[in-house]
Amino acid sequence: MSYYDVDAILTDAQKVPCTFELDVPGLGFLDNNAGHTLREGTRVELPLWLSEMLAVSSGSTSKNLVTLGLPPALAPRVMNALKADPKSVDLRALAQHFYGLGARILELFDEKEICEVLMQTFRTRAAEIADHANNAGVGSRGGAAVVGDGVEFLRGLDEDERALFRAAHDSAKAMKVWMGEMKKN
Amino acid sequence: MALPLPPGLTPMEVAFFCEMEMITVVPRQRLESLELLGGPTPVLKPPQRANLPLWLALLLKRQRRANILPPPWLLPTSLERILRYETETSPNAFSPPPPHPYAVTARQAPTDTISPPFLPSSTDDAPPDCLPYHWLELGEILLEACSDDITDPGHVRTLLRDLREVRMAKMRASTKDFDAEGGGVNSLVGVGAMEVAEGRQFILGVMDGLRKLGASKEAARREQEAGGEGGDLSEDDEMEM
Numbered sequence: 001m002s003y004y005d006v007d008a009i010l011t012d013a014q015k016v017p018c019t020f021e022l023d024v025p026g027l028g029f030l031d032n033n034a035g036h037t038l039r040e041g042t043r044v045e046l047p048l049w050l051s052e053m054l055a056v057s058s059g060s061t062s063k064n065l066v067t068l069g070l071p072p073a074l075a076p077r078v079m080n081a082l083k084a085d086p087k088s089v090d091l092r093a094l095a096q097h098f099y100g101l102g103a104r105i106l107e108l109f110d111e112k113e114i115c116e117v118l119m120q121t122f123r124t125r126a127a128e129i130a131d132h133a134n135n136a137g138v139g140s141r142g143g144a145a146v147v148g149d150g151v152e153f154l155r156g157l158d159e160d161e162r163a164l165f166r167a168a169h170d171s172a173k174a175m176k177v178w179m180g181e182m183k184k185n
Numbered sequence: 186m187a188l189p190l191p192p193g194l195t196p197m198e199v200a201f202f203c204e205m206e207m208i209t210v211v212p213r214q215r216l217e218s219l220e221l222l223g224g225p226t227p228v229l230k231p232p233q234r235a236n237l238p239l240w241l242a243l244l245l246k247r248q249r250r251a252n253i254l255p256p257p258w259l260l261p262t263s264l265e266r267i268l269r270y271e272t273e274t275s276p277n278a279f280s281p282p283p284p285h286p287y288a289v290t291a292r293q294a295p296t297d298t299i300s301p302p303f304l305p306s307s308t309d310d311a312p313p314d315c316l317p318y319h320w321l322e323l324g325e326i327l328l329e330a331c332s333d334d335i336t337d338p339g340h341v342r343t344l345l346r347d348l349r350e351v352r353m354a355k356m357r358a359s360t361k362d363f364d365a366e367g368g369g370v371n372s373l374v375g376v377g378a379m380e381v382a383e384g385r386q387f388i389l390g391v392m393d394g395l396r397k398l399g400a401s402k403e404a405a406r407r408e409q410e411a412g413g414e415g416g417d418l419s420e421d422d423e424m425e426m
Binding site: 134 | 195197360387390394400
């Protein structure tokens, strides 16, 4: 993950629920309560990069500043849906960088099951993406033009899957161009 | 990124490499031996058959100085047989590549590492039931340049398209069995150069995504193994290389 990678930055900017374990003076603006103390036990949504720092760093006391929760995109409800049918879930609506978020969360939590479900989801959807990418036509501006029932599925792809779709579509297109060229000469 | 091209070869580059393949021609005019970088070409005496690099054969064909003999695997009957093998006999694996002409034994020999295009696989004595490394591009180029030398070119073209579809579908489906420990495309034996070039981007993307997702699991597994036995780990690393 490169420092200047826009996707990495956007991944880290996704929100994670945090519960404060201590009173913090002056941080009330996080909870729409500017100028006041942030009370112990308040749940706020913080970007991943910030909440990670707060959760991992421990001050003078042994108590952690915040406790991390699982983001709603990785909630058990979503995991069950993914287990039932990976292809019918709209990942983009859950999180733009769904797999990036998943990988970052798995670094922080020891969740074997989420890891398994995510990998299985990625595998199953990848095969589906490849099929769509190969069948997609070429749009008027050189991009992919999908017709039919694939549109709904492709709209629900997260950023990583979109890159995958683009890669598969580009190589299929290059192949078609080469074969078409052969015909012209 | 300096070069706007993705990693790997473009179809045009693969086709360029394919032009080094040896192919059999029937000359229609005499031609003395040519001193090429890769060695002298045989003297062309009609109607004796001779093996030439594809690019030279195409040149002579274009000048009507030679006819190209299509390789035995490019006949409709052979292609039909291979297609039947791909769809019915082994619907999950790729059809095997042609056997290595120099038997690879336990004793190492300098011929062990020779690979196409330095192994003739498309001359008129090539095995008829195996698709060589450059099958797709060679077939397309020959259909383009010398469809009059090929028996039933329309049917051959359809068969090549069918084979390509079947094999690409296999390649795409194989991503379903990937896992972080390097499983998945369990065998790329028999896959052609053009298919590798076409599938590379997608398969790399899938493997990279799975590696990222499985990174934490992998780290945990390594820690566990390091705690157990040191020797195992290094051996495992070598295997993954």
